[in-house]
Amino acid sequence: MNQIYSLTSLKEGERARVSTLLSNGSMRRRLQDIGLIEGTEVECVQKSPAGDPVAYMIRGALIALRSEDSANVLVACR
């Protein structure tokens, strides 16, 4: 059984697959546009100096998300 976390709990270098998108409205669409849908693999790459936002590797592109937003992305760690 896979454990479900939010994206926020990933440490640098860890990977996981998206299980559910909780965000609504335009942020949901924005995330889908960059290819973040159920099943997408995400790697936590780099935290910013202040710890937030955090850069994630999503389908070959490095994208920074604020913790409020990444908390709405549930992932299953392998």
Added chain:
Amino acid sequence: MGLTSGSTGIKAVDMGLVVKKQTEDDKVIALAGNPNVGKSTVFNALTGMNQHTGNWPGKTVTNAQGYCTYNDRHFVMVDIPGCYSLMAHSAEEEVARDFVCFGNPDAVVVVCDATCLERNMNLVLQTVEITPNVVVCVNLMDEAERKGIRLDLDQVAQRLGVPVIPAAARSGKGLDELMQAVCDRLDEEEKGETIQIRYIRPIEDAIATLQPAVETVCGETVNARWLALKLLDYDASLIHALNESLGFDVTGDALVQEKLEEAKQIMQSRGISLEELRDKIVSCIVLTAEDICNDVVHHERTKREIRDRKIDRILTSKWTGFPIMLLLLGIIFWLTITGANYPSQLLSDGLFWIQDRLMDLFVMMGAPVWLRSMLVEGVYRVLAWVVSVMLPPMAIFFPLFTLLEDLGYLPRVAFNLDKYFKKARACGKQALTMCMGFGCNAAGIVGCRIIDSPRERLIAMITNNFVPCNGRYPTLIAIITMFFIGTAGMGASFLSTLILTGVIVLGIVMTFLVSRLLSATILKGVPSSFTLELPPYRRPQIGKVIVRSIFDRTLFVLGRAAAVAAPAGLIIWVMANVFVGDASLLAHCAAFLDPFAQLIGLDGVILLAFILGFPANEIVVPIIIMAYMATGSLTDMSDLTQLHTLLVNNGWTWLTAVCTMLFSLMHWPCSTTCMTIKKETQSLKWTLISFAVPTGIGIIVCFLVASAARLFGLV
């Protein structure tokens, strides 16, 4: 019903985008693409124009159009803002979508980034869904190669059913092939089948129910399958644009309404709510893209990628992120100050030598004293000052800055600072607009379009002026040199840099404070979500950077400043030489402003100079000097020690210098910036607020500093 050419044609798409054909036969080609894939580079290469490019998403904020000729055929190229999808989220994406959907371009070139083709495929698929007249240009092939990515583009073309052309636009590779493909595509009588995205069963059934009705009502003008899908996934702004383009309300048609209801029933009975529909649509597109790319993209994780991560760990880590940012800022200003010193002196000597010769010439021609004094001491001298003081720092600053921009460092600045913007309830991308403000505040204001939330965009616009632009730091540098350091030696330039950096950091701190203040008062709200892309580092093309920043930016800004300086010089001269009673007009005005100006640590002349400097900040110092010179005399304006004496003789103290610097940092935006704000916000109210906020803050800060200094008897 009015199906006029005006309502269906290209003119139907507003937002200021009116395509101008040179002849009737011109073909209109739209250039679409995700942000930061080199779309502007492709556009520039094809049209020979100079749309600004740089390594961060969202530079193209206005639609540009240019002309291009290939094989004796003429094309109008329209560079539309970058977008990830045609399901619009923001104003720019709406512009992009409306142009692709309803602007009736003859063909759409979708520019893709070879290094992340899969994500770009989303836009390609959505475009192909609308029209078969698509050519895909896979740009940045050179970069992909370096990253160890191999692409089987023939297979991509086969899957998509549209031509796919590899390119490396920065070195001009693949562009002929691209235009050839566009010509071929336009000439093709029978276009083969293009890829059709297969949605899940219930959606397909719903489309099948609605599509015939749409075909009946709309005829051949639009792709019925696509339109049926959009009607199901009710997108108010798209339907509105569609109705505008068709000239009638599709959703008002009885047949369409009936079938739409039926189609919705089908979906609902199969357990797909309207909310879920969009998710399912997007997933199907993303999965199709994944499916295509799985077969054709071969990626080996390379040294380059590992190198990028290493650089990121240094530039954005907890311990080194901020120090490096400050250091880079400092280095840029240090190079600007020290580098500009000598050429400035040289230019100034040269220009004032010319002034003397001009004077001789006028004397020789027997021109009256007032005329030669007006033209030479008024117009020419101000012009000469502006050129000699502004040109060298700009010619150094702009290339250095463009270099950082090209490298891909600016988005990292936004990444580093975002937390503080969040605390101020603003958007991290504001950091990018501030960076543009260093060059020119008006450019910074236009750049604010990259911020999606209207509230956060206004905050960024109102506070942009707290970043001193190129027109202002010559003033700051001159004052720092005269009053705090002196000119001699390496230590001096190091200290000036430190002080200048301090002033700029103060401006940045003010930006955060004022942003927070605005968020708590007139622009109440919580920070909105955003995604920030950190592009791969790119090796800047140094030669191009220099040429581009000198010609596109330096000369442009200098030209504008000079255009303002000449008439301003004339006005000042007139004011200083027209006497009312026993004093000049200038003296009267200065005397009128003096009591208030003294209160905030300035004097009447300085405040008057700031007011007269409204058209361009560059001319503030020359005005001050001219005004003082009306009562004294100065033989060599280029000599800062003499200038210092002049200022001190006119009552300047260290406090005057500090307050002038503070006021220079915090006062009204220049006229160009104000006009830009008006244009961008379409609101007089916000323009006035953008004028009042920095001015009010500047007055308060100067007043507090001056009062404190006087209270403690420091002056």
